[in-house]
Amino acid sequence: MWSLAHIANEIHQWLNNTFNPTWTLIIEMVLAGVAVIGLFAALGLVLVLMERRVAAWIQIRLGPNRVGPLGLLQSMADTLKLIVKEGLTPDGADKVMFNIAPFIAMIVAMLLMAPIAFAKDFQLWDLNIGVLYVTAVSSIMVISILMAGWSSNNKYSLMGAMRSGAQIVSYELSAGLSIMTIIVLTGSLQVSDIIQAQSNGWWIFKGHLPVWISFIIFIIAVTAETNRAPFDLAEAESELTAGFHTEYSGMKFALFFLAEYINVFIVCAIGATLFLGGWMPLHFGSNNAFNNAMDYIPSSVWFFGKTFFLIFLIMWFRWTFPRLRIDQLLNLEWKYLLPISMFNLLLATAMAILGWHF
């Protein structure tokens, strides 16, 4: 069997036979770190190009098509440009905070990678509070934005940071409640349990109305939490130039930029895990021929396929809808999403108790 879990096991065996357990652990940690950083770089390159292509096609344009064949090397060229640019620190800035902030954004994004199951039995840390861990750690994200906005000593940055803080703190609620719907149905916070519970059908298929509602609310809330249009008030370029990262340039800006895309990937991965079955292949009842054909596709392909589908959905939102005003944004959360998701949670609980789902 040729799968990621198999490769990981082989490496583990080989390391165990060659070194003593402590060194094995250290080397495995280093390998995991390198793998995560490599994934970050690859995701950054792919997602930036994908975003620009999707944007162009939606706006009936061509998009990047000059650098490399079909413009595939465009994001490489962008990276090169950002690396050689000067990383400027403004004179009036709080220098320590200013320079730490992008790294905090990056570290948080890295920590969030831990409980995500990329393929069957392939996960960095299957801790028993998986989903809660993600919601908890992602709330540190707002701190990096507040730090960046404050320490830049710039009114636009400060306003962007305040908007972003208000936005993330409020949308965390409905994102959390829509995740709760799935947790109520599954009865566990552990990522592997949630995926296992979907072996006979993804929650979006067997969960009926409450899961559909919570899926819609989840997508809206995470779009807001990752500060993407139509909720990109934190960096609204027409009002605040670039919001909290106005003063950042070069690699420090690139870290913020990368962290945004990594966060999009992570929330989409969580969405795919909760609602679309993670790495679970698509199965239809007792149609065995079809099910076997689906099983033949590797689980990592399923996972990345679903995640990229959700990423496409979020990009599609971004290039379709106009930006909201701050009062509209908070109205949407507190008057619509929060009451609906609370009611929806009650509905899902009733459904779970009565066993109405398949």
Next chain:
Amino acid sequence: MFLTDYIKDVTGALKSLATGMKRTLYYFTHHKEIITEQYPDNRATLVMADRFKGEVVMPHDEKNEHRCTGCTACELACPNGTIKVVTKFDITPEGKKKKAIDKLVYHLELCTMCNLCVQACPSDAIKMAQTFEHSVFDRSKLTKILNNPGSKIMEGVE
């Protein structure tokens, strides 16, 4: 009822969002409608719109004759002094003096392509061309003389 209004609000919002997303999905999947002009590559086939105005030119016919009488109507019509008409006096075959243009100086760097000079011209001597690649390395190259050297006025144009 408050609750029915609320539900109507939500469904209406979702419906209008779906309408917008349907439109962008249509564009996303229909690459044939792409309107981007890949400019330096398609110079040979580039089609300009009729209304596009690039610079003022003075057409000459094959005998190197133009239609400008030197009446300075264009110079007077120009809002920002782009055109300067320098006149001279020709001696006609009958021995009379006749006013004609020596140079029609045109400052492309000042021109706003407002078309007022073309409208003001009584003898249709100047018109708007559709060229647009005006970049040069020296500003003085943008000051042009519109009549060709050695050109003279066409027969019968007063």
Next chain:
Amino acid sequence: MMNGSTILFYTLAALTLTCGVLSIATRHIFRAAIYLLFSLIGIAGIYFWLSYEFIAAVQIVVYVGGIVVLIIFSIFLTHQAGEKLPKQQLNRGIWAMLAVFCGFALTMVQVLQHPFPSGDGLHPVTVRQIGEKMLSTTDGGYALPFEIISMLLLAAMVGCIVIALRSKPETT
């Protein structure tokens, strides 16, 4: 004898203590809030180290995601928050240090007098156990305190709404 686990513990403890000291020593109020945040994250790290993941996650959600963000917001909304605070008078510092020392001594006395039973390994507590304990009405259940706290929060929320709903007096 230092193994990886001990090193990790001392690193986390050092992070917590250093950031705690820095947060009272710095003269920038915003930096104080950020150091407080790192100190709280260090404590969450110690919970993770003890493999009480649920408590660690709640620590981050409540303190980092909630309270520190609120503190930072109130700093943003005050005037002259970017300026350095004036240097404290010496006698105030001495009294504060004395108070800290008394608190520290009291805690240490308690800790040293308490006979810690030698542990027989880790007891991982699952979220399911915590949830059941939280809502059980039998002996040792926490249903009553849980409900009382929810009543308190409900009252606070109703109060907020009443304050927010109060119509503004006509000014013209």
